[in-house]
């Protein structure tokens with residue numbers, strides 16, 4: 001089975017870094033903004049079934065700036081990346097989920113809280129975020145703490161993503 005996974009979120013939140021860590025276990029402190037979209041593929045196995053995951057790493061856009069329909073259309077899994085070291089995280093989730101669901105109404109949504117290595121009192125902030133996210137309209141299947149820099153939470157996040165569509 002082949003499916004499309006899209007990463008979306010504001011500029012510079014760490015979408016490309018998540019993909020790079022997941023696909024080739026590397027990280028760079030240098031920031032090179034994605035222009036348009038970068039598509040990668042990964043074959044995965046889940047419960048002895050093989051899947052072709054096509055990852056769309058979409059350029060960061062905030063503030064309801066339009067994103068071409070073909071970037072987000074046909075998405076089975078949407079990972080909304082939120083920089084957890086910055087403010088305004090809940091609004092970001094709402095904004096990007098609305099944008100995704102407009103083009104892919106059946107997409108499952110996950111939230112990746114990125115750059116958690118920079119966050120003090122991470123656990124209490126996480127609890128707080130989880131209680132707030134339950135109050136928003138769209139259904140979020142999973143929210144994970146991640147750091148591409150220190151390499152935590154990423155494998156788990158993609159595992160949860162796959163579980164969200166195959167059970």
Ligand SMILES: Nc1nc2c(ncn2[C@@H]2O[C@H](COP(=O)(O)OP(=O)(O)OP(=O)(O)O)[C@@H](O)[C@H]2O)c(=O)[nH]1
Pocket residue numbers: 010011012013014015016017018028029030031032033034035058059060061114115116117118146147148149150
């Ligand atoms: N400390 C820390 N920095 C990170 C982490 N992930 C990414 N960064 C840094 O954040 C900057 C932006 O990372 P990118 O992965 O390029 O962000 P992006 O969301 O793909 O950006 P656009 O393509 O412009 O939308 C880079 O300088 C990264 O090194 C992280 O987990 N921790």
Ligand SMILES: [Mg+2]
Pocket residue numbers: 015016017032033034057058059060
């Ligand atoms: Mg990028």
